[in-house]
Amino acid sequence: MACSASTCQSNCYKDQPDEHDPDTNSVANRNISNGLCLKCKTNPPISSSADDSRFCSECFRANLFGKFRFAVTSNAMISPSDNVLLAFSGGPSSRVALEFVHEMHSKAQKNFDASRDRSLPVFGVGVAFIDEASVYSSPSNELYKAIQEITAIVEELAPPAKQLYVVPIESVYSSECGDGRERLKRLLDAVTDPTGKEDLLLHLRMLALQKIASENGYNRILLGSCISRIACHVITATVKGQGYSLPADIQYVDSRWEIPVLLPLRDCLAQELNMLCRLEGLKTVELIRSPGTGINGLVLSFVSLLQEENPSRESTIVRTAGKLIPFHFNRIQEIDDSNVPLATRRRQKRYNLKPNECFSSESFCFICNGPLSKSDLLSLRNLGQCQTSPDTFGAACCSSCRFQILPQDPSLLDQFSADLPQQLVARAKLDNLDNYRMLREQIQDCLLSEGEDET
Template identity: 55%
Template sequence: MESMSSMACSAETCQSNCGKEGNKEEQQDKGRRATANTTSEGIVLCPKCKVEEAVASTSQESLCLSCFRSYLFGKFKLAVTSHSMISFSDKVLVAFSGGPSSRMALQFVHDMQSKSQRNLDASGDKSLPVFGVGVAFIDESVISLIPSLKVNKAIEEIEFIVSSLAPPAKELHISSIESIFSLDAEEGRSKLNGLLHTISDVTGKEDLLQHLRMLSLQKIALDNGYSKLVLGSCTSRIACHVISATVKGQGYSLPADIQYVDSRWGVPVVLPLRDCHAQELSMLCHLDSLKTQQLLKCPRFGINGLVSSFVALLQLKLQEENPSRERTIVRTAEKLTPFHFSKLPETNNLEDHLPSRWRKKLQIFKSDGSILAEALCPICSSPLNGQDLQSLKSSVGTFQSGFDIFAANCCPSCCFQILPKEPSLLESFYSLLPEPMVRRFQDTTGADESWLREQIKDCLLSDEEDGT
């Protein structure tokens, strides 16, 4: 008892390394800085410019609007330049949901494009073109209970937001999520609803919709010649994904989803807002009077909803003691080893001007085989570990049909939460999958077709036997 009491925290010191002393000193330091920057009228000045009033708080200090905007844009620009996310020859597609994060992603990309255009106009040098920008919105109203009037109003607001941006003009692509199944709207809705009906798990349905959303964005990007896909994923959202993926048993594939760059896809995905907090992005949207729309925002349930509520509550409760709680979660996950596709593939100037689908094929052809060696789940594109692959090889002889092989190639998380357990439902699930997902599965397994034939060669008939 005596040793424990000697380690207890007092008002002045901390001997147990619990961090309370450091937090107290930090708060006192913030108080001294705030007092030093306070005018005689009681207005707290921005500690950076020491001229304007501090109106927005970061995890470290309160800043004026101009410095706060520069602070967030600086994080965005650092991520873009450090990872070569955008080049002069790019045609960038910004995924836009209407929320604050995607709104700021669009605004910052627009600011970069406008600056490039001004520099080009001032120099008169036409050898370096200004990168193009497009905007994509995926309409998911078919699976929501939102009235059609609200949906139409939300789409009108999105059209106004994009059209109100200063030149260069941005092309807006609006695609319904069911269109990934069929060009016929009625057929697409029927297949989507039928596919979701085969899944009993709430979290599994939400995860599958997320994967379908990515396929829809990729289709838009590929069909229109875009070279990069920009997502508005920020620190707060990635922190939620770290916890939810861990709970779902996706620890092996987790490093693939939290990097600045993801080249698993036909059009590489980049996350320039990865180091920005959702609260800061929302604050800047409010202070800059940037219009957002939340009419189509739907609550999340299952594991995803619980984790989002937990992280939000954690951030709120510990805002004073540790305002960087979300960043701490992400920084912990960063210690995991990234995959080879967590960077942009090298291209030369000629490849930059090729269509995206050709450029991707050329990159695979030029590679040393590492891309083909990475087996990916056909549903979520998560990398499969060696144990999963060994399990696949050991069960080859039990395959009875295409959907059995498909199920065997899925990651454990998708098998548990998305794939139906009943054979009849599994067959129905496989038959209703969108063509891009089936094609990706066939392309992946096609690389190992010779291995599959080798494993089941004893069960195959020879040409002479087949003719008898």
């Protein structure tokens, strides 16, 4: 019979520390490192939780930056000829991402200046902040102060300078007729499900980032999503029935968008990023927003509770989900550029994902851009090819968006589609044509050939 530290009678737990006693854990860690950093064995460790106290502040930062740099280099996220747009929200995750990208940017510039032939260009970096005041109705003075603080953070970075874009989320309507703010308000008001409204806002935020990158010559978008956020997404996607598209959202690279999206902080915990901001005095910006009231808010509270009980829970969730087979677009295409060092190209070939092509999908939900499963494609079989009827419009969505975002009343769908950004409506029409063209090929295993009966 298995024993535990509290019931053991054979003294096998005699020298083992009590895992529930924080004082015992602290003593054990100090005994292991003799009161010094486990890495450099020179400086005293930082004093916080047991996990963080293993390293001194310098080694702690080096460890985090090493995770970031390894993710960037092993997945070929940034090449010398790229222009990277960093999505900056003002929080600790995006603040650390900005600091690390800036460090890589500065080092590349110094190497360029020191080289004689200057053969390798220096990648460009821009910063984008999406202003969502029209959604959350923040006081104008608080928003102005936040934007001023964000501007100061970017401007105070050492050269090379980085362009800052402060763009309202209703800019997704900028090239269309009508008041974008009013259309956005009507669009969000039409979504009655709280979770659906939060998800739609998330999709519009990505659409705004894509628009900024496309109009200003950026070919990469970098997000500050960390393990903690990805762990929440794993559970929310499972609850919402987005299991098929889940592998697409949790990889280091997502190239299904016109501008590929990068997640170089995928291996870092939110607790670690918060700690680094405190240790280095990295200024963050707190934006007042209403807490989530739907599935997203519940899962966030649930995962936070799990993390308090066991600091490895978030990593376990992401590591388990990472065993899912990725899609073919979850990687940067192999680099064939003479300006890119040979070592970078070799590293890309070594670490690039080897997806199972039978799981590839070229059909996407026109709202969330999630890959459509075969069951979603089968719902298109009896619909008209060039129509934009409510049924056809809904069939271009994944089941989650169809249930949580689209109005359930067909009579309201016309107004809803009229308030959507034109890019999404155009994507729906285009995807419908592509879906019908590719439907037979993608569901061939589910169809009967001519002259073949069901037996």
